[in-house]
Every structure is written in structure tokens, then in C-alpha cells.
Amino acid sequence: MSGSPKYHTVSSGEIRRRQAEEARRRREEQRREKERQRQAAALERAREAALARADEVARRVAAVRQEASRAGLAGDHVAENRLERAREEIRSAADRAAVGAAATVAEQVERSLVDLRQRIDAHQREQAQARVEAVAAQLAELPAGVRERYDRGGAEECDELIATARRYAGKAPAKSDVRVETAAQAVREHLDRVLARRAEDVARTTAAREAAEEVYHRFAELRADAEQARVPLPDEDGINARLRDVVTAVQQGDAARVLGALPELTRLVDRAEAALDGHIDRVIERRELLNSIISALPEAGFTVDRESFTQREDGAMALRAGSADGQQFAVLLRDGADNATEVLYTTDTMQEAAVTGDGKAGECGSLLSVIDRIGEQTRRQGFEPGTVRWDDDDDDQPPPAHSVPNARPATPRGTTR
The missing domain is CATH 3.30.310 (TATA-Binding Protein)
Structure with a gap:
């Protein structure tokens, strides 16, 4: 022999x-609990952001209402009441979709500020120069950089129309009305486009960031599971490299790049999870x-x-x-x-x-x-x-039974002692 x-x-x-299946079931329950906790935290962040946005719009509504009062117009409390109701809905929202629905009131109220300013302008029709400046103030409701980012052509058109209205107001106030109306209409349409596009961009960027965070948390949990079991996480370096690219895209606000990279990254994490679970079961x-x-x-x-x-x-x-x-x-x-x-x-x-x-x-x-x-x-x-x-040819044999290492070997966690 x-x-x-x-x-x-x-x-x-x-x-x-059966014991292996039970162990895997417990891990899945733990992951679901962590997912629930992350969803709750995300809901709280969404509430805070929506409330901050509503408060910002409320301050601007109050400021514009004061301007209307100084111009002799009756105060309009409808917008403030809508914002207050929206804040209540945001606080009681059960999910992020409900928060987003309630938060749209702030955008709607923000758009209504343009109409309120135009009412002020109409009341000041006899002061053509002041009316032109009021239209310019409508345009300034949003920073120039934001307007140029989301509607560069509209921003340039509004600047040209306001400059023309200013010239007419100084030289022929009676002929400035048409120019002011044209500028005001362009400003309203321009701001509507900017606000709509910005809202879409914010929603897309938020969705991309949250999706990236979800993949990151999944990967971090798998890495922790691998470390606890003292086994390697499959394709850890490759996934890390792709995650770094996604994080960079998130920081740059490049939602399209993030959403484009996530499907492949998710597939890699899915495969790593399946391989890791099998490895942990075997260990x-x-x-x-x-x-x-x-x-x-x-x-x-x-x-x-x-x-x-x-x-x-x-x-x-x-x-x-x-x-x-x-x-x-x-x-x-x-x-x-x-x-x-x-x-x-x-x-x-x-x-x-x-x-x-x-x-x-x-x-x-x-x-x-x-x-x-x-x-x-x-x-x-x-x-x-x-x-x-x-098998005489097996190179991977137990260490010689009589050999004793010079140093005491480390005992990994989870082993029987």
C-alpha cells in the first residue's frame, strides 16, 4: 500500500x-432590517430637505407680499396657507413619494411669485422705469448661473429684452409698455423652464445618489461578512474600482454617468454576494x-x-x-x-x-x-x-504531523477552541 x-x-x-439554509435566512433577515433602517433614514432626510425648501419659499413669499403691500396691493395669504399645509403633509408623509408630492407645492408657489410680481408691475404702470426694474427683479428670483445652466438661450433673450425695455423707459415711457410686457412674458416662460428642468435634474441626481448609496451599503455589508468569516470577497478589487468611479460621478453631479454604471456594478455585487454566501456556507x-x-x-x-x-x-x-x-x-x-x-x-x-x-x-x-x-x-x-x-501526487497536503511552527498561529474568529 x-x-x-x-x-x-x-x-x-x-x-x-437545513442548518445552512437557516443561517442564510437569518442573514437575509438582517439585510432586510438594515434596508428598512436605511429607508427610514432616507425618508427623514427627504423630509428635512423638503421642509427646508418650503421654509425658503415661505420667506420669499413673505418678502414679495410686503412689496405688494408697499405698492398698494392687498395682501395675498393663499400661498402662505398652501405652504403651511404642504409642511404638514411633509411631516406626516409615510414615504419619500409622499414627501415629493407634497414638496411640489413649494415649486408651484415659487412659480406664483412671478405672477404676483407682475401684478405689482401692472399697478406701477405709470412708472415705466420702475416696471422695467420689477421685471428684471423677476428674473433675479433665480441666480444667473442657475438660469444659464438650465436655459442659456432663454437667459440671453431675457437680458436683451430687459435692456431694450430700459432704453424705451428712459426715452419713451409711453412706448415701453409693449417692451416690458414682452420681457415679462419671456421671463415667466424662462423661469418656468428653469424651475422645471432644475426639479427634473434634482430628482434624477437624487435617484442616482440613492441608488449608488444602496449598492455601496450592500458591498460594505458583504465585505463585513467576508471579514467576519475570514474569507476573501470575490472580485473585491474590481468592484472597489467601479465604486470609486461611481462616487466620483456622484460628487460631480453626473447623474447620467452614475445611472449608466449602476446596472453592471449591481450585477457584479449580485455575483459576489452569491459566491460569498456559498463560500461562507462551506466554511x-x-x-x-x-x-x-x-x-x-x-x-x-x-x-x-x-x-x-x-x-x-x-x-x-x-x-x-x-x-x-x-x-x-x-x-x-x-x-x-x-x-x-x-x-x-x-x-x-x-x-x-x-x-x-x-x-x-x-x-x-x-x-x-x-x-x-x-x-x-x-x-x-x-x-x-x-x-x-x-493520492501520491497531491501537492496540497496537511502539514507534517511532527512539525511545530516557531510562533503560535493566530486562531481566527468562529473556530472551536
Whole structure:
């Protein structure tokens, strides 16, 4: 019989599979809870932003109403009442869609400010120059940079029309009315376009940012799961690189770039999640199988050296044990074919036989006896050991049973001690 390492393949029984499914279900519940918390936080942020916007518009409504009063016009409290009702709806909104619906009142009221200013202008018709300046003030309701960004052509047209109205107001006030009306109409249409386009841009940018944040949080949770299980996260570097590009696009306000990159990034995260869950399931199973082997070794006459436990980055685990007569035993658990767990065994006498080439059948038989005892224990724990096979060419063998590292190996979290 060959003096080679011995191993067999162990697959999960029904009990282990149910336990793995339960573990995955708990992880999914935890992720859903975190999603609920993020949605609640997002709703609160949306409320705060909508209320701040409503307060801003309310201050402007109050300022314009005071101007109307100074011009001799009766005060209009409709806009203020609408804003107050909108604030109440925002505070009681159950989701972000309801917040957004209530927040549109601020945009509508903001548009109504243009009409109120035009009423002021009509009341001041006898003062042509003042009326022209009032139209110019309508245009200034929004910063020039904002207007140029969303309607550059309209901004240039309004500037030209107001300049023309100013010239007529100074030279022929009686002929300035038509120019002022033309400028006022252009300003109203220009501001409507700017406000509508800005609202669309804000909504698109917000949607892109929130979608990017969702992918980022998913990835961060997967990375935390991988760190806790002490296994690598599949394609972590590639996903990190794509996330950095998306974050840069979010910071630059490039919603189109963000939304264009998210589908592929989401697919990568989905694949990483599926691969990680499978890897974690196998690591958990491997730890439980190792515990079963540890339980069986004393019956076979071996004392486990718990300080010898090691876990590689790929999830493979190794452990050594010794008998009263000085015999040393080592075991290595790793991924085998079709993601089945593969267990490799060796003893110090078998290692010596492999070096000298004089292995004896008795040594193999003794090892088989130990493996049989381990197999019986693992069956009682819900595992199904396969047939023992022999392989002289396997490079990935357990560490020599008699070797002792110079430094104590680190014991990863979650291992049995």
C-alpha cells in the first residue's frame, strides 16, 4: 500500500443543509432590517430637505407680499396657507413619494411669485422705469448661473429684452409698455423652464445618489461578512474600482454617468454576494466538520493540539494531534470537486515512509482505523463521509504531523477552541 496522504470527501447531510439554509435566512433577515433602517433614514432626510425648501419659499413669499403691500396691493395669504399645509403633509408623509408630492407645492408657489410680481408691475404702470426694474427683479428670483445652466438661450433673450425695455423707459415711457410686457412674458416662460428642468435634474441626481448609496451599503455589508468569516470577497478589487468611479460621478453631479454604471456594478455585487454566501456556507460546514473530527480523535487515542489550528485565506483548515505513544496525526480540510469538502489525513510515520520509500501496509491500516473512527463520529453529526482514496501526487497536503511552527498561529474568529 502506498505511503501517501489519505483523504475522503464529505458532503452535507439533510440536517447540515437545513442548518445552512437557516443561517442564510437569518442573514437575509438582517439585510432586510438594515434596508428598512436605511429607508427610514432616507425618508427623514427627504423630509428635512423638503421642509427646508418650503421654509425658503415661505420667506420669499413673505418678502414679495410686503412689496405688494408697499405698492398698494392687498395682501395675498393663499400661498402662505398652501405652504403651511404642504409642511404638514411633509411631516406626516409615510414615504419619500409622499414627501415629493407634497414638496411640489413649494415649486408651484415659487412659480406664483412671478405672477404676483407682475401684478405689482401692472399697478406701477405709470412708472415705466420702475416696471422695467420689477421685471428684471423677476428674473433675479433665480441666480444667473442657475438660469444659464438650465436655459442659456432663454437667459440671453431675457437680458436683451430687459435692456431694450430700459432704453424705451428712459426715452419713451409711453412706448415701453409693449417692451416690458414682452420681457415679462419671456421671463415667466424662462423661469418656468428653469424651475422645471432644475426639479427634473434634482430628482434624477437624487435617484442616482440613492441608488449608488444602496449598492455601496450592500458591498460594505458583504465585505463585513467576508471579514467576519475570514474569507476573501470575490472580485473585491474590481468592484472597489467601479465604486470609486461611481462616487466620483456622484460628487460631480453626473447623474447620467452614475445611472449608466449602476446596472453592471449591481450585477457584479449580485455575483459576489452569491459566491460569498456559498463560500461562507462551506466554511461554516468545514468548521462544524472539524469539530466533529476533534470529538472523534480522543476515541482513536489522540490528543488534539488546539494551538496548531490554522485557517488559510481560501478557507482551508488544518489541525494536528498526538497519541500517548508519540504518534503524530495531521488533518487538512479544503474545497474539493463540486464544492464538496475534502479531508486529507497523514501521520508522522507515513511522512517518513514517503521520504524513505519504505512504507508498510500496517501504517496505512492504522491510519485507516483512525479514519474509520472519525467517519463514524461525523456520521453521527449529520455528515456523510465518502470512500477513502489515495493520492501520491497531491501537492496540497496537511502539514507534517511532527512539525511545530516557531510562533503560535493566530486562531481566527468562529473556530472551536
